[in-house]
Amino acid sequence: MMAKRLPVLIWLCAIALAVIAVARANYVADMSAFLPANPTSNQSILIEQLTHGSLSRTILIGIEGAPSETLAKASKELSSAMKASQRFSMVQNGDPESTRKDQAFIFNNRYLLSPTTIEHFTEQGLHKAISDSIDLLGSPLGLMIKKIFPKDPTGEVLSIINNLGFTNQIENAHGVWVANNGQRALLLALTNASGTDTDQQEAAVHFIRAEFDRIQKSIDANLTLKMTGSPVFSVNARETIHSQVLVFSTLGLTAISCLFLWVFRSFKTFALGALPILTGILCGITAVSLCFDTVHAITIGFGSTLIGEAVDYSIYYFAQAQKQNSEWKERFWPTIRLGTFTSIVGFLALLTTDFPGLAQLSVFTIAGLSAAVLVTRYVLPALHNPKLNDYTLKAIGKAVIRLLPVLSKLRYLGYVFALLMIIPFLSGNVKWSNQVSDLSPVSKADKALDIELRSDLGAGGARHIIVMKATSEDAALEVSEQVASLIAPLQEQNLIAGFDAPSKLLPSLATQTLRKRAVPELPLLDKRLENAIKDLPVNRKTLEPFVTDSESIHDAPFINQESFSGTSLNEVIKSLLYRVGDKWVAIGIIKDTPETPVNPQSIKALLEQAPQLDAQYIDLLNESNQMYEQYVSGTLNSCLFGVVGIFIVLSAVRRSIPDAIRIMAPLVISSVVVAGILGLSGVNLTLLHAVGFLLIFAIGSNYALLVQNHQGEMDPITVASLIVACFATMFGFGVLAFTEVPVLKAIGQTVGPGALLSLFFALSMAANKPGIKLHPIR
Amino acid sequence: MKPLKYLGLLLLALISFPASAWDVSDLMKTLAANPGGKATFIEKRQLAVLDKPLVMTGDLVYAPPAYLEKRVLTPKPEILILDGDRLRYEAAGKKATININTQPELVGFIDSIRGTLTGNQRKLEDNYVLTLNGAPKRWTLILLPNDQQIAKYVLKITISGHDDKVTTIEYLQADGDKSVMTIQPTH
Numbered sequence: 001m002m003a004k005r006l007p008v009l010i011w012l013c014a015i016a017l018a019v020i021a022v023a024r025a026n027y028v029a030d031m032s033a034f035l036p037a038n039p040t041s042n043q044s045i046l047i048e049q050l051t052h053g054s055l056s057r058t059i060l061i062g063i064e065g066a067p068s069e070t071l072a073k074a075s076k077e078l079s080s081a082m083k084a085s086q087r088f089s090m091v092q093n094g095d096p097e098s099t100r101k102d103q104a105f106i107f108n109n110r111y112l113l114s115p116t117t118i119e120h121f122t123e124q125g126l127h128k129a130i131s132d133s134i135d136l137l138g139s140p141l142g143l144m145i146k147k148i149f150p151k152d153p154t155g156e157v158l159s160i161i162n163n164l165g166f167t168n169q170i171e172n173a174h175g176v177w178v179a180n181n182g183q184r185a186l187l188l189a190l191t192n193a194s195g196t197d198t199d200q201q202e203a204a205v206h207f208i209r210a211e212f213d214r215i216q217k218s219i220d221a222n223l224t225l226k227m228t229g230s231p232v233f234s235v236n237a238r239e240t241i242h243s244q245v246l247v248f249s250t251l252g253l254t255a256i257s258c259l260f261l262w263v264f265r266s267f268k269t270f271a272l273g274a275l276p277i278l279t280g281i282l283c284g285i286t287a288v289s290l291c292f293d294t295v296h297a298i299t300i301g302f303g304s305t306l307i308g309e310a311v312d313y314s315i316y317y318f319a320q321a322q323k324q325n326s327e328w329k330e331r332f333w334p335t336i337r338l339g340t341f342t343s344i345v346g347f348l349a350l351l352t353t354d355f356p357g358l359a360q361l362s363v364f365t366i367a368g369l370s371a372a373v374l375v376t377r378y379v380l381p382a383l384h385n386p387k388l389n390d391y392t393l394k395a396i397g398k399a400v401i402r403l404l405p406v407l408s409k410l411r412y413l414g415y416v417f418a419l420l421m422i423i424p425f426l427s428g429n430v431k432w433s434n435q436v437s438d439l440s441p442v443s444k445a446d447k448a449l450d451i452e453l454r455s456d457l458g459a460g461g462a463r464h465i466i467v468m469k470a471t472s473e474d475a476a477l478e479v480s481e482q483v484a485s486l487i488a489p490l491q492e493q494n495l496i497a498g499f500d501a502p503s504k505l506l507p508s509l510a511t512q513t514l515r516k517r518a519v520p521e522l523p524l525l526d527k528r529l530e531n532a533i534k535d536l537p538v539n540r541k542t543l544e545p546f547v548t549d550s551e552s553i554h555d556a557p558f559i560n561q562e563s564f565s566g567t568s569l570n571e572v573i574k575s576l577l578y579r580v581g582d583k584w585v586a587i588g589i590i591k592d593t594p595e596t597p598v599n600p601q602s603i604k605a606l607l608e609q610a611p612q613l614d615a616q617y618i619d620l621l622n623e624s625n626q627m628y629e630q631y632v633s634g635t636l637n638s639c640l641f642g643v644v645g646i647f648i649v650l651s652a653v654r655r656s657i658p659d660a661i662r663i664m665a666p667l668v669i670s671s672v673v674v675a676g677i678l679g680l681s682g683v684n685l686t687l688l689h690a691v692g693f694l695l696i697f698a699i700g701s702n703y704a705l706l707v708q709n710h711q712g713e714m715d716p717i718t719v720a721s722l723i724v725a726c727f728a729t730m731f732g733f734g735v736l737a738f739t740e741v742p743v744l745k746a747i748g749q750t751v752g753p754g755a756l757l758s759l760f761f762a763l764s765m766a767a768n769k770p771g772i773k774l775h776p777i778r
Numbered sequence: 779m780k781p782l783k784y785l786g787l788l789l790l791a792l793i794s795f796p797a798s799a800w801d802v803s804d805l806m807k808t809l810a811a812n813p814g815g816k817a818t819f820i821e822k823r824q825l826a827v828l829d830k831p832l833v834m835t836g837d838l839v840y841a842p843p844a845y846l847e848k849r850v851l852t853p854k855p856e857i858l859i860l861d862g863d864r865l866r867y868e869a870a871g872k873k874a875t876i877n878i879n880t881q882p883e884l885v886g887f888i889d890s891i892r893g894t895l896t897g898n899q900r901k902l903e904d905n906y907v908l909t910l911n912g913a914p915k916r917w918t919l920i921l922l923p924n925d926q927q928i929a930k931y932v933l934k935i936t937i938s939g940h941d942d943k944v945t946t947i948e949y950l951q952a953d954g955d956k957s958v959m960t961i962q963p964t965h
Contacts, residue, residue, distance in 0.1 A: 135854050137825055138832045139869060143884065143931070146955070149827045171879045181879075537830035 007378035011279070014371075018282040025289035028196075033296040033357030034439075036627065042616070045467050045585075046623045054575035055230060055462065056195025057089075060453040061187040061208065062226040068182035070221050072174035074212075075185035077219070081211045082189060087204045090190040090571040094170060094177030098568055105567045106160055107148070111519055111553045112507065114156035115163050118518040121154075121525075126532035129154035134536060151545040153538070164505065165498040165591070170458060179456035184226075188457055190571050191231050198238055201231040228450035237441040237741075244739045245301060255731035256311060263396070263724050264318055265389045272383060273314035276375045280310045280368035287367030288360050296360055303364035305747065308732040309343060309699050310372030312725035316706070317376050319393055319721030332706070332718075333377060338653055339702035340373040342646045346698045349642035350691075353634045361691075396723055397716025404714070404763065411764035418669045421676025430679030432636070433686045436628040439742050463621050464598045466588040466607070469614040473561070476577065476584035477508035483588060483615050486606050496598060497591035502576035505569060512558045519550050635687040639694040646697055663708060666761030667700040674754045688743045692750025699729055699751070700758030707766045714766075722759060729755040802910045803899055805917060810897030812942040814841045819848075821959040838961060843896045860888060886928035887949065890921055890935050894944065906935070915940050 035047050050056055063074050079093040092098060111117045120129040130153045136142055137149065141158075148157060170177045170186065177186040189208075193200030205227070212225045260270045284303050288295045316336055321328035347369075350362035424430050433439075442450075453459075468483055470476040480503035490496045507515070520528065525547060530540060557563075561577070564570040576587045592598045603617045643664075650660035671693050678685060703722055707714075729751065736748025816839050823832040839847040850856040856869040865884070867874045878884050886905065893902035902908060905928050906921040921935040929952065936948040947959045 134828065134832070137828070138821075138823060138834050138850070139856055139858075139867065141867075142823075143887075146825065146827065146953075171877055173879070537828045537832075539829055542827050 005382065008382045011375060011379045015279065015282060018279075018286040021286040021289055022282060025285060026294045027297055028294045033298050033360070034355060034631070036354045036631070037356050037359075038354055039627075042618050042623050043627055045465075045618055046620055046627065048580065049462075049465075049620060050624075051196045052194045054190060054571060057191045057193070057201075057231060058459065059189045059191065059205070059208070059227060059229040059231055060450065060457060060459065061189065062179070062449075062453055062456070063185040063187075063212075063223055064183060064226065065224040066221045068173045068178060068185070070219065071178065071182070071185035071223070072176045073219055074215050074221070074223055075176040075187060077215045078208070078211055079187060081215070082187075082208065085207055087192055087200075087207055088189045089192050090568060091187065092177075092189070092568050093185070093187040094172050094175070096175055102567045102569060105564070105569065107152070107157060109556075109559050109563070110152060110156040110160060111550070112512045112515055112556075112559055113505075114159045114515070115504075116154070116159040117156060117515040120156070121518045121520060121528070123528040123531050126154065126528055127536070130533060130538065131536055134538065150542050151549050153543055153546050165500060170456070177457070184456070186453070186456055188459060193231075195230060195234070198234050202235045202238070205232055205235045226449060226453070228446060228453055233440075233442045233446065233450075236446070240441055241301070241741050241744075244741050244744065248735045248739050248744070249305075252732045252735045255735070256728045259724060259727055259731065260315075263315075263392050263720075265392065269318055272380060273311070273318065275379065275383075276313050276372035277304075277307060277310040279375045279379075280307045280372035283371035284364035284368030288364050291363050292356065292360055296357055298357060299360040299364050302743070302747070303361055303368060305733065305736065305744075307365055307368040307372060308729060309695075309702070310369060310376075311728050311732065312699070312702060313340075313372055313376040314380065315725045315728060316702075316721050317380050319390075319717055319724065321381070335705045336373065336376070336702070338650075339705050340369055341653075342649050342701045342705075343369055343698035345645040345649050346639075346642035346694050349638040349640075349645055350635075350694075352641070353631075353638050355631060355634070358635060358638070358687075358691075390717065393720040393724075394716050397718070397720035400719045400723055400763075401714055401716055407760065407764040411761065414669070414761060414764065418673050421673045424676045424679040425672075429682075430675050431684060432632055433684035434625055434629050434632070435684075436624050438684050438686050439628075439688070441741050441743075443740075462587075462589045463619060464590040464592055464600070464603070465618050465620060466590065466603070467616050467618055468586040468588065469583045470586075471583065473577065473579075473584045474509050476586040477503045477506060478510065479613050479615060480577075480586040480588060481508055481511060482610060482613055483607070486610060487588075487590070487603070490602065490606070494596060495602060497593040497596045499588055499590055500576070501588040502573060502586045505573050506559060506561065506564075506577065509558060516553055516558075519553050521554070522547070522551055525550060632687045632690070635690045639690045642694050643697050646701060650701070659708075662765070663701060663704040664697070666704055666758050666765055667697050669761050670700065670754050670757035671696055673757055674750055677753070678749065683749070686742070686746050688746035689750050692747045692754065695733075695747070695751045696754035696758060699755055700762070703755075703759045704762040707762045719763075722763075726755055726759040800914060802908050802919070805910060805914075805919065806897035806899040808897070808914070808942045809894065809944075810842075812840075812842065812895070812897075815839075815963060817961045817963045819959050819961045821957060823955070823957040825955045826953065837964075840895060844892075846892070846895070860892070886923065886925070886932050889928075890932075890937075891947065894919065894921075894937050912938075 035050070036043060039047055061078075063071050063078070066074070075093045076095065079091050079095065082088050082091045106113060114120075116129070119125045133145065133149060133153050133155045136145055136155070136158075145152075145155070145158070171179060171182070173182045178184060179186055191201050191204045193204060195201070208227065209225065212223070216223050257270065260273055261267070264270065264273075281300070281304050284307065285295060285300060288299055288303075313336060316332060317328065320332045344366050347362045347365045350358045353359060466483055466487075468476060468479040470479050480501045484499060484501040484503055487496070487499045491498060503511070519525070526540075529543065529547065533540065533543070561573060564573050576589075578585055590598050590603065598619075600617060600619060607613070607615050607617055647660055647664055650663055651657045654660055654663075674696070675685065675689075675693070678689070683689075703726065706718060706722055733748050733755065734752030736744045737752050739745050739748065816837060819836060819838050821834045823834075825832065833853075834850050835852050836848065836850040838849070839845075844860075844862045846860040848858040848860075850858075854869065857867070859866040860878070863878050865876050865878050865888075867876070878888050889901065889905060892898070899908075902921065905923060905925040907924050909920040909922070911918045911920070916938075917940065918936060918938040921937070923929040923932050931952050932949065933952050934950040936950075937944055937946070939945045943961075943963060945961055947961070949957045951957075
């Protein structure tokens with residue numbers, strides 16, 4: 001009795017330990033699972049931008065559905081609620097107050113900020129600048145500059161605005177930003193939480209939704225809230241994944257449970273059947289938490305579906321151990337052990353990828369499968385009384401065996417079909433995705449809305465950037481200034497639409513000093529001014545405020561990062577100039593428009609002229625697609641290694657290469673057919689499809705091994721156990737093909753049909769040789 | 779006394795009758811029928827910040843209902859094209875396009891000229907109180923803003939002309955600056 005109870009005791013202790021480990025584990029739910037562990041320097045910049053950059057924190061909001069006055073009211077209330085919440089580092093809705101703050105900052109620091117200060121303060125410079133401003137007074141701009149003309153007759157504010165590229169103004173109605181002729185009020189916000197902190201971003205997004213509902217009620221209007229931006233997308237994605245996983249795993253579980261109850265006709269068996277997989281999940285999480293600092297939520301989600309293979313173990317055990325436990329141990333256990341072993345070898349290959357998500361998936365699956373198979377072998381026999389009603393099983397088995405001759409003939413049709421499915425490979429219909437967006441759960445409608453809101457707000461994405469590095473903040477600004485002057489000719493020739501450099505907002509100390517010095521002290525300034533305006537229709541008295549302001553610059557402090565606080569420019573400068581380790585990084589953004597697309601070669605050539613500068617051009621979209629391609633090819637290679645590993649293990653254990661080929665042939669054919677069909681239906685294969693193919697081999701090899709395991713006549717119970725296991729897999733994975741989450745869909749549409757085809761080909765090919773004598777299994 | 783008073787009223791009615799027969803809506807109908815065309819202009823601007831007025835000359839092109847082009851030739855070439863809500867500006871090799879709705883200072887001016895040229899009485903009355911003096915052969919339309927936003931920038935706009943032609947536009951701005959544009963059709 002003791003010997004029988006020992007495994008149960010060990011199992012219970014292991015479960016207790018695992019529960020502790022699971023409770024103590026550190027879970028994260030962010031995209032870092034899919035970011036490389038050892039990135040190149042370009043990738044580090046990309047990752048920095050993806051995880052902490054302003055892009056990862058920007059929320060774009062549109063409010064619609066009421067006259068513009070009501071929209072303005074809602075926009076103002078939402079903005080003040082958001083500002084008061086401390087969840088956002090910036091909220092803008094075009095209210096005159098914050099625009100005034102920005103304008104005041106630029107106006108008060110105009111001589112330090114303006115690129116034309118130095119040339120405008122010579123005598124000729126003053127003359128030219130003031131006479132240009134007078135000409136402008138006659139133009140429509142005159143209405144706007146008239147007020148500041150006595151203080152800024154040289155037009156420094158305009159110089160700054162042109163230099164910063166702040167020429168696209170957002171439409172304003174009733175004191176807020178609007179678009180579509182006032183039918184949409186616009187807001188722009190940055191979350192405090194970085195792109196990696198989905199929980200906090202979720203809180204921020206929910207806060208906006210809740211406040212919007214409250215405001216809607218309080219002003220008694222029926223408004224629509226439109227929200228996009230990276231935080232919104234990642235929160236939506238997580239919500240979709242959660243709800244879809246819930247719905248589809250419930251569906252799958254219900255289907256598997258019904259199958260279990262129908263086949264085994266016992267609630268006890270049903271409960272016991274859940275033990276291997278539950279133990280597997282616990283042990284999987286434990287193993288991951290021991291091997292890695294953090295456990296990615298995504299690992300648990302996908303891992304649990306991957307070790308769905310463990311459900312098959314209980315089915316094999318219950319079905320095959322009908323007669324005698326000892327017979328199962330002798331006849332079937334070695335095969336199942338080998339099946340598990342091949343699966344483990346397959347998943348071991350994923351450990352070699354550079355992506356923590358896949359490495360964790362590998363550890364999770366290996367630990368989970370091992371635990372599940374051990375529970376099946378040692379714990380189930382100790383708990384299970386295998387006297388079952390095997391009526392259904394036998395009926396299934398006999399029916400399938402009667403069908404075998406038909407299946408055997410059908411296999412020719414299968415071969416023909418498989419050969420046909422090589423055509424989509426040759427014609428290029430079967431292709432691997434090279435765009436991250438193929439994995440993105442963001443719907444097309446959301447993407448379109450995002451593009452719309454971005455163009456409304458003039459908040460284009462930053463795709464082409466120049467990364468400049470130096471040892472200090474000021475040195476980084478100096479590099480930025482030099483790069484900006486290298487790039488300037490491109491803009492003058494209209495080869496680029498603009499260049500946003502941090503040094504344009506915050507000039508280096510050296511530049512600020514030069515500009516300050518260029519403004520002469522009083523007697524000299526007066527003399528120059530007098531000569532400059534001699535023949536201009538303006539008198540010295542009108543320009544008194546100009547002289548006073550110019551003189552005050554000599555007592556004014558230089559500007560630094562802190563000077564921006566309270567303005568909306570604060571976030572801009574923070575996102576363009578930051579510290580990474582012991583280096584300061586300045587990010588310059590090259591504007592990309594359909595009229596003036598960026599030509600990477602010309603940018604690179606310009607930067608090569610100044611090799612002493614640590615400045616590098618990066619196309620972030622290209623970089624992320626490359627990273628993704630590398631990810632796909634790495635995963636694909638790992639999966640191929642996994643398949644080769646399975647082949648080697650099978651050949652070694654069976655001591656026969658033809659035997660290994662016989663076992664694997666159905667799996668290869670099934671994979672080709674699945675890939676061919678997916679290719680023909682226009683699906684771009686993603687890395688999750690690759691994982692799916694590996695799963696076909698892992699699960700399918702069990703079928704093939706058990707089919708090949710018969711001696712003489714096929715045993716109805718064995719056949720039935722395979723059918724039940726296969727249907728359980730179909731239910732568990734197949735339903736995923738109908739989700740809206742691309743990663744789940746990929747696994748579902750590969751493994752679902754793949755498992756069925758594997759069993760079909762395995763059965764029909766084996767049926768071809770009735771009574772075949774196989775090598776005794778070790 | 780009583781008969782005399784009635785007589786006075788009768789006289790008053792007789793005098794004012796012909797004038798009120800031709801009113802703002804008649805002028806608007808006439809203006810709306812204007813097929814557009816070309817003209818030259820001289821514009822004088824008196825600005826408080828300048829000692830002498832700025833004088834600009836150039837061409838105007840109007841194609842109803844939404845296209846208005848102002849081509850300044852002296853002292854410095856400058857092109858302004860109002861097409862719907864888009865204002866295109868070109869000067870000294872620089873080009874800019876703005877949506878006039880983003881510039882509250884501009885909307886008042888632009889709406890007044892656009893409303894008058896197209897004879898859009900309702901649009902004009904949204905923002906201004908209209909007073910018409912004179913006769914079809916020589917009329918003067920005075921626009922006084924009743925919209926707070928516009929009143930911040932514009933005190934009074936006086937537009938005069940004959941038949942369906944506008945000949946002068948005078949803007950008196952809230953800060954005392956004034957601009958007078960004299961228009962001479964070229965055909």
